[in-house]
Amino acid sequence: MSEETSYEKLGGEEAISKVVDYFYSELVLKDPTVNQFFVNTDMEKQRRHQTKFISFALGGPNQYTGTSMAKAHTGMNIQPEHFQAIATHLHDALAHFGVSEADINQVIAKVATLKDDILYK
Numbered sequence: 001m002s003e004e005t006s007y008e009k010l011g012g013e014e015a016i017s018k019v020v021d022y023f024y025s026e027l028v029l030k031d032p033t034v035n036q037f038f039v040n041t042d043m044e045k046q047r048r049h050q051t052k053f054i055s056f057a058l059g060g061p062n063q064y065t066g067t068s069m070a071k072a073h074t075g076m077n078i079q080p081e082h083f084q085a086i087a088t089h090l091h092d093a094l095a096h097f098g099v100s101e102a103d104i105n106q107v108i109a110k111v112a113t114l115k116d117d118i119l120y121k
Contacts, residue, residue: 003057006103011054015097020051023093034085037076054090057110058103069117078118087111 010016022064024047029035049066056062065071087108094104 006099006106007055007058007060009103010097013051015061016055016058016060017047017051019093019097019099020047020054023050023089023097025100027089027093029084033086034082034089037078037082046121054107057107059106068104069114070121073118073121076121079121080119083115083119 007016010019024038024043029038049064052063056064090111091104091108094107095101
């Protein structure tokens with residue numbers, strides 16, 4: 001019998017969708033250091049993409065077929081402090097829903113691999 005993935009432990013895409021809703025509505029969009037990046041964003045589409053990304057990062061299916069990270073962040077000029085704020089909010093949203101530190105670290109490590117595609121574009 002194979003070990004349950006973090007994705008399965010958390011409750012799958014439906015549960016991750018709740019984490020993502022909290023992440024944006026309670027943390028990111030209330031943070032004046034990063035909320036300006038989402039002013040012209042279709043937040044429903046953003047939430048769907050983020051749910052798929054986090055699902056994949058936690059061992060779920062890779063369903064993301066959208067724009068590359070580099071292209072999606074072009075023109076935003078995201079700096080390291082912005083990236084860190086988002087990573088911190090992601091950590092806090094996952095922790096809020098009882099995700100273990102080990103599983104949170106798995107997600108944050110996956111996010112960290114995208115840093116070069118996001119910063120200074």
